[in-house]
Amino acid sequence: MASTIRVRAVASGDNTEVQALVQHPMDSGFVKDAKGNLIPPHHIEVVEFVHSGKAVFTALWGPAVAKDPYVKFSFKGAQKGDDLTVSWVDNEGGSDSLVAKILSAAWPAWRWLCGCLVH
Amino acid sequence: MRLFVALIGFAFLAAVSAAPAAGTEADFKAALAAALAAENDAGALKNQWTTTEQVLDAAKKAAAAGDFDTAVREARHAEALARASIAQAREQEGAWRAGVIR
Amino acid sequence: MRMSRALTAVGLMLALAAAQPVGAADAVNPDADFKAFRDYFTKRFPNVPLNDFVNGPYSMDAELRKQWLAIDDFPPYDFAVDRGKEMFATPFKNGKSYGDCFPGKGIGVRQNYPYFDDKAGEVITLELALNDCRKANGEEPYSYVNDDMASLTAYMAFTSRGKLFDIKIPNDPRALAAYQTGAEYFYSRRGQLNFSCASCHVQSAGEHIRTEVLAPALGILAAMPIYRSEWGSMGTISRRFVTCNIQVRGVPLQPQDELYRDVEYYLSYMSNGLPISGPGARP
Numbered sequence: 001m002a003s004t005i006r007v008r009a010v011a012s013g014d015n016t017e018v019q020a021l022v023q024h025p026m027d028s029g030f031v032k033d034a035k036g037n038l039i040p041p042h043h044i045e046v047v048e049f050v051h052s053g054k055a056v057f058t059a060l061w062g063p064a065v066a067k068d069p070y071v072k073f074s075f076k077g078a079q080k081g082d083d084l085t086v087s088w089v090d091n092e093g094g095s096d097s098l099v100a101k102i103l104s105a106a107w108p109a110w111r112w113l114c115g116c117l118v119h
Numbered sequence: 120m121r122l123f124v125a126l127i128g129f130a131f132l133a134a135v136s137a138a139p140a141a142g143t144e145a146d147f148k149a150a151l152a153a154a155l156a157a158e159n160d161a162g163a164l165k166n167q168w169t170t171t172e173q174v175l176d177a178a179k180k181a182a183a184a185g186d187f188d189t190a191v192r193e194a195r196h197a198e199a200l201a202r203a204s205i206a207q208a209r210e211q212e213g214a215w216r217a218g219v220i221r
Numbered sequence: 222m223r224m225s226r227a228l229t230a231v232g233l234m235l236a237l238a239a240a241q242p243v244g245a246a247d248a249v250n251p252d253a254d255f256k257a258f259r260d261y262f263t264k265r266f267p268n269v270p271l272n273d274f275v276n277g278p279y280s281m282d283a284e285l286r287k288q289w290l291a292i293d294d295f296p297p298y299d300f301a302v303d304r305g306k307e308m309f310a311t312p313f314k315n316g317k318s319y320g321d322c323f324p325g326k327g328i329g330v331r332q333n334y335p336y337f338d339d340k341a342g343e344v345i346t347l348e349l350a351l352n353d354c355r356k357a358n359g360e361e362p363y364s365y366v367n368d369d370m371a372s373l374t375a376y377m378a379f380t381s382r383g384k385l386f387d388i389k390i391p392n393d394p395r396a397l398a399a400y401q402t403g404a405e406y407f408y409s410r411r412g413q414l415n416f417s418c419a420s421c422h423v424q425s426a427g428e429h430i431r432t433e434v435l436a437p438a439l440g441i442l443a444a445m446p447i448y449r450s451e452w453g454s455m456g457t458i459s460r461r462f463v464t465c466n467i468q469v470r471g472v473p474l475q476p477q478d479e480l481y482r483d484v485e486y487y488l489s490y491m492s493n494g495l496p497i498s499g500p501g502a503r504p
Contacts, residue, residue, distance in 0.1 A: 006299065021295040067453045070295055165480060167472035168413040200413070211409040211417075218408040218419050220254075220261045 005098040009084045012105035016078040018049060018057070020086055021070050028063035044069070047088040051078050051102075080104040142191030147182050150194035154178070157201035166208035171200040249397045251390050251490060254404070258491045262439040266427065275443035275498040277436030281427035285434055289502065298375055298448040298500040301368070301455040305376025308369070313358040319373070322354035331374075331381035332497050335486045336389060337396035344399050344482040347374055348457055352477075365459035365476035371446045374457055378446065378499030386443065386497070388490040403487025406480050407438075412469030418484070433504060440492045442485065444501025451504065458485060 004023040009016055022044065029041025041063060049057040056075040078084070080102055087097030142150070154175060161167045178193035263271060269280045279286040309327065312318045320326035324333075334347035345353075351373055352362035363369040390396050410417045419438070421430060426437035446457045456464075459476035462484070466473035474480055 002303070006295065008295070019295050021297070021299060023300050068297060068300070070292070070297070072291075162472075165474060165478075166411055169467060169470045169472055170413045172472060204413070207410060207415065211411070214410075215405050215408040215417070218417060218423070219404065220257050220423065 003098050004096045005086050005088070007084065007086050007098060007100045009078075009100060009102040010105050011078055011080045011082075011102050014076050015074050016076070016084075016102055017072070017074045018084065019070070019072045020047075020049075021068065022047065022088060023068055024088075024090065026061075026063075026065055026067045026069060030063070042090065042092055044088045044090045047071070047086070049073075049075075050085040050087075051075070051082060078102050142187040144182070144187055147178070147187050147190045147194060150191050150198065151175075151178060151182075154194045154198035154201060157198050157205065161201050161204045161208070164205060164208040166204050168200055168204045171197050171204060174200060249401045251397070251400055255491060255493065259439060261423070262426070262437050266437070272496055274437055275440035275492075275495050277441060277444060277501070277503065278434035281437065282434045285504070292502060296448070296500075296502050297450070298446075298455060298502055301372045301375040301446075301448065302379045302500060304368075305372035305374070305379075308373055309376050313355070313360050315358050317358050319351065319354055322350065322357065327377060328380045329384060331377045331499070332384040332386050333388070335482060335489055337391055337393065337399060337486070339391060339393055339396075342395050343479065344403075344486045346458070346477065346482050346485055347377060348459055349477050349482065365457055366463060368455060371455035371457045371460070374446045375455060375500040378497060381497045382499070383496050385494050386489060386492045388486070388493055390490060399483045400487055400490065402480065403483035403485070406484040407487055412466065412471030414469040416469045418465070438488065438491065440495045440498075442488050443492055443495055444498045444503070446499060447501040447503045449503050455500070 005020060006022075007018065007020040009018040024044050025042055026044065027039050027042040029038065029043075031039050033039050043063055043065065044061045047059045047061060047069075048055050056078075057071075057073050059071065061069065082102045083099050084102055085097060085099050087095065089095045158167060158171055158175065161171070174193050174197040178190050178197055181187070181193060182190035259271075262274060263269075266274075266281070273280040276286075276289075279289045309319050320328075323330055331347060334350065335344045337343075338345045348365050348370055351370065352365075355362050363373075390400055407418045410420070421435050422438035422441060425435050428435055442458060445461070446455055447461075448455050452460075459481065462481045463473040463476060
């Protein structure tokens, strides 16, 4: 099954910028469906980013975070080629994790095919 | 042109409020039939309003609860809304050109 | 006595309207319309590069644009594109696949839709073509407003990114009529709020409606389908037309109703020469 985690970590000097998109319904437990029944809570409780055995970013999400959460942060002390492990656990005991390589800042612009985006 | 639609709406609503408030089941059935007929015509013009549908539902709900005064009033309100939407569609048949970029 | 004066004015207007001969309407001239449409937006927004109009509200508001560029590194439609790619490649029960229904195996063709089918005598949109493909191969059609259709069109838009809209109006009175019906739909006021599509996307383009910035009509379909934060999910052109109707308190038509397809035809033709920027992300 495809991973629910997409991550891109780019090292520039001592600083590594990490972006991640996690596929998860993040149901708060307060929303009703079309029939009027409560959709049970189903959301990520903890997401963690680990580098060299140390957690460089930990977030306690929960019902207030919306569907398919996106997170962006930076940390120091990593280099291109290092591993970054991303993992999450949800309130139903579900989980997923992914190991990604940290890239260098020279990584080309990502899959833009048209000149229509004027940056 | 918007004035025209508003006037038609007000005219019908004025007529509605001038009518006697008390209603019987027979009055409701007549009012509902008129409202549904108007809403059908609006449907044929592909120009119904969600508000009309909501007021129709309110009328039916009131009738189901035995409150025919409310039911009759809401049904007549729905008819007025439906007629306003018909007037809007007819007016727009000619008026739309005024907005075209030239 | 304002009432009677107003009524007199209404009466006069009605009389004038009735007095105009029916044939007074100008002959349908899509090329003239196209030029006027484009000039209106480029003149009104001289600092927006032509190709940028396809980015909708982001071409109108700098702050919104910054947020969009930040989110676009990891676009929320990513999952839909991947799912669409998988769906597109999966054969039907009879062994055929979507590619068999489309020119170029369905890759890089979104910019040619909608087109006027002279055999069927109607406008064929991409969504309709996908469901026609499914039905022709013994599969159940998808809902036009749900994730399945949105994923497929997201993938097809993605493979067509950068290609320029190339909508054709053949020399066929039925095609011209469909185009004109689309124009009429676009400019006609509807719903209890009495707005036309033009009220928001022409007259008020770039302005705010509640917290949203209104996209200009020029290029407005280029980014479809879109992941809309408001929906928390992907939405097709059909979904957007339906929700737009509801927002002005008009009862929506059935998805892919002839009127919806005609207005898509009109809007797409007006965007000829602009690049496909879909799938998109919107607030």
